[in-house]
Amino acid sequence: MEAVEVHAVEAHGVTKSFGAVRAVDGLGLRLDRGRTVALLGPNGAGKSTLISMILGLRTPDTGTVRVLGGSPERAVRAGRVGAMPQTGRLIGGVTVRELVGFVQRAHASVARGPMPSTAELMDIARISDLAGRRADGLSGGQAQRVRFALAVAGAPDLIVLDEPTAALDIESRHELWVAIRACAERGATVLFSTHYLEEADAEADRIVVVDRGRVVADGTSDEIKRRVPGRTVSVDASVLPDPSGLPGVLSSEVDGRRVRLHTTDADATVLALAAAGAVRDLEVTGASLEQAFLTLTHSAPAGTETPEAVR
Ligand SMILES: Nc1ncnc2c1ncn2[C@@H]1O[C@H](COP(=O)(O)OP(=O)(O)OP(=O)(O)O)[C@@H](O)[C@H]1O
The missing domain is CATH 3.30.70 (Alpha-Beta Plaits)
Structure with missing residues (x-):
């Protein structure tokens, strides 16, 4: 029987190991729909591994991950999840408009409702001025906005962004965030990982702090600051x-x-x-979010219980 669709993402007791390394360690998480959620954690905390399980790219060793009320694979196949990888070259020999239009048409077969036109999509992603440019000849910030347009071409309910602004300059980060916010305002749930704490502070409705494969804090930015x-x-x-x-x-x-x-x-x-x-x-x-983050991710010795979540 089909599960009742309530949460964008629901993870229970999820573990994932690579050899002796336990990348995700009994993690639990519930993301309401329509929110923008930041995933914070030091290098190696398990963020990308968790994201790969939410996208159905990896299977948990134990525990369950559900996306939009079903399996991650099913949500992805139904075009309900848009993901932007950390890197990846855009294909050459086509213009940005052709590339975006092509990916959008590919999504049209599984569309559940009206999708934005290619022009609207390029406007949302702030790449209208790049429409006639070759996709493989863009700057890092421009290419990232095109990747974002491709990620959201199917008007997904859940947008998953693994360090979307890594290596972008301030202007490009700003431009990309305008685009991400536009999708959030249309009702999409956005889950993004970042190392820029000010970005999490400014953009996220909710912040989930992961350390050593576990959730060590979960709440609004203010709630997390008050933990310290x-x-x-x-x-x-x-x-x-x-x-x-x-x-x-x-x-x-x-x-x-x-x-x-x-x-x-x-x-x-x-x-x-x-x-x-x-x-x-x-x-x-x-406390600043940075102080809270440092305290939360360095105070608990390995193997101790996960502290109480904020909510
Ligand atoms: N394919 C893999 N093979 C072996 N170990 C892996 C693999 N993927 C991840 N790991 C290990 O799992 C742990 C968690 O890695 P993960 O990439 O999920 O962390 P992260 O929080 O995304 O880190 P970062 O912020 O540096 O991207 C690390 O110790 C990492 O070395």
Whole structure:
């Protein structure tokens, strides 16, 4: 009997090993439809392996992965999943318009509803100005937008992007994100892996942090930042007394004319700074996503239980 289709992706107890390396280790995950989800994790955390199982390219050793209520293979075959590989040359001898049109026609046979025209698709992917260019003669950023257009040519429900902006300059990253957002706004679920934490912070509704093959945090960016105790108190460096004598302060760093104090007790630190007359340009902030990420992915010794997910 067909399963009730609720989640874009559902993974239960998934493991995958390569020889002695356990790339994915009892991972569980549920992605609601229509969200944009970032997959974060240090090198070797298991992100690409997980993505390859979501795309049906690898089979879990144990556990199950379901995509849009069925097997990953079935969702992919039905044209409901669009994926963009990390790299790959575009074929030569054709224009961008011909290539996009060809891939779109190939999808038309399994289309479940109206698909955007080739012109609309090229507009979404921000490649209209490249329509007449040879597909094998593009810059890295241009080629990546064409790959994105090919990934979404069949108007997929789930778009899976493995490090989509790796090696792109800031302008190309921005352009690609405009395109990805346009698809998300049309209702697609977007799952992307990245090493750019600011990208996850800015673009994702939800962030899943993976370390050593397991989910170690799962929530909004703010929820994940709140997982890390402590605050950062920053003041003008010229008025600061010796930070080592301040209550609560674990470490400090100078950034231009400001000093950032990482403290376990922001109130006590601020009171001591005030008593020393050193509160010029005072600012108190929570942990950054980078601090949270580093804490979450380096604090748990190998083999310990997965910490409670945020939700
Ligand atoms: N085909 C393979 N053969 C052997 N080991 C592999 C293979 N694919 C992945 N691994 C190993 O599995 C672990 C997880 O790799 P994976 O590529 O999934 O991590 P990742 O989080 O995507 O890393 P990165 O951010 O560096 O891309 C690593 O230790 C990696 O060396």
